[in-house]
Amino acid sequence: MNAEFLAFSILSVFAIGGAVFFLNAGKVMHMAIALAFTFFSLAGIYLLLQAEFLAVVQVLVYAGGISILMIFGIMLTKPEEGAPSRSFQYHQWISLATVTGFFVIIMTIIYQTPILTPAGKETSASVKSIGSILFKNYAIPFELASILLLVALIGAIVLARKEQK
Structure with missing residues (x-):
């Protein structure tokens, strides 16, 4: 295991964790922070792929613009009177099992697929x-x-x- 794989693993866990937190957050402000966290993690993954331009665009457009849009959404909406229920329903367990199964299938396909890159065909x-x-x-x-x-x-x-x- 090299440092690049370790950095990719950490950034991907942060990106997925931020997206999951975004979907499960009860307050709009927490959602905006989780979304920005996810976008910054994706920018880090772009940097690992040596796509510096895409990383900068990711931060400027998405992490900056979408987060500001979310904050405007917070300011324009009225706060909810009641707190959302925090019980973990059966459909959430089914969703968790489905996503976990999908993740296992995708990772199995990725690790079993040979990646052939012809020498000298690199494009910048x-x-x-x-x-x-x-x-x-x-x-x-x-x-x-x-x-x-x-x-x-x-x-x-x-x-x-x-x-x-």
Whole structure:
């Protein structure tokens, strides 16, 4: 076991743990912290894969932007009157067993699959090459995604204005 495998194991456990905590948290603020924790762990995994650009984008866009969006969500929603029940229901046990089984199956497939990488076929994804591909080959989907985000933003503003009146 080398240091890279150990770092990957720790970061993946943190990412999965943050996601599970996000799903089971009772308060929105705890959810936002767990989500940011998950995104930072994923950025660490990107760094281990030598994808520095993706790690920085992960932190800037997701850990920064989504966390700020969650905080705005906290400010715009009313707190719940009653506390959620903390009993562990039977459907949660079924979900836990299903996820554990799925995890075992995926890990078995991953460890039994031979990974063949031809020598000399390494490609480096620089910011210049990613930008070139994005704006030459995928310009229309990029613009459609930006229009979709703009429409979602306008819709959120309209919904927030209706609640104030």
